[in-house]
Amino acid sequence: MAEVDNNKSPPEALMLLGTHCPHCPSVLASLSELVKKGVISKLEVVNLEQRPDTGRELGVRSVPWVKIGPFELAGLHSTAELQSWAEQAGSEQGMTRYFEDLLGEGEVMRVLEMIANDHGLLHALIGLVSDVDAKINARIGAGVVFEDYEGKPELLALVPELGELTRHPDPRVRSDACHYLSFTHDASVTKYIEPLLEDKDDDVREVAEESMAVLNDAG
Template sequence: MSEREAPDALLLMAPGCAHCPVVLHNLSQLLKQGRIGRLEAVNIMQHPAVAQSVGTRTVPWTRIGCFELEGALSLGELERWIDLTGRDEGEASYLIHLFETQRAHAAVTWLQRNPDAMPELLGLLRSPTTPIVVRIGIGVVAEDLQGTPLWQSTLTDLLKLAESPDATLRADAAHYLGLTLSSDAIEPLRGMLDDDNPDVREIANESLELLNGGNS
């Protein structure tokens, strides 16, 4: 098996930032070790457009591969994100990180730039061990992406979730199917009106009302 290519890193920093030199030092060490392929450090006071282009006012701000990270990062934390680049579990771990740090809207922006990670988002929804804070974050993402092609791309996975033996997951599926605003969700939701669980039936009816413009 060929060795994975080392990811590139971008660091945004500013004068007076106490943590920026530490992160720069750690990244420089990783560059010397060959753990990252290229390191670019930008003083955002001199180049504010760079911070604007990535949508942040926070320093230090670090991007490793596709992962965008805020605040002070230890050498171990940087090594962890390097190890997770290019792996499906890395995308899931990054989404969990965003939700646990109350950055659900940042997850929306990140998913729009990385649409191939949508199956990992749905995988978190399916997992019975996913923490409640992550489930809440997924709900924020779904609401923000309501009716967009990106959320509609989850339709196949949501239909599978609608067949789960777990009533909670079926209820989730009923809600999120409605948020696709897709006509392809209407018949599956009508079928869920006969579900054994009353919560599933109620949510399916609400989603049908949404799809039918208020008329179930």
């Protein structure tokens, strides 16, 4: 397991359990161990049978359920898995991984809800766009999220990062970055898209042409 980063404040954790839950003791033991090691700073444990109101407030219907920092994890997880999530809490890389898991499971609405509450989380999608090994469902889901922000000012904050990805060595990344830049409806992104009109990859050139058409129509 990785060493604890003493320069970063460890996250707090919340666990919901049930008296007759077969996996809850294992998860509780793992979390308690992480508290002892300083990977988690504080652990709150709630028995849903005694406090069903907590489950209703959080929308939790089954246990074990754990929240570590911003990450909500349902079901059985090993100590190593829980430590990994704890160590990534508060990092953009961790949120990218979390979004990949959620989008890979079809939880697009959950991701949209999180981003609506904090538009800065949009930046975590850049890691999915640039990762050609990311789950295909997650990459498709990221596209749905980008489309939801088409023409909205929040997307402009991602222009520099998306622009950089138009020079990525993998044509799939160049195509996706080009496509998402067109969602900004901002003429300034043409400086990133125009070079792709001469790209060596046929698909990239086609996406660039379509993106330029979108920008022209939007302008």
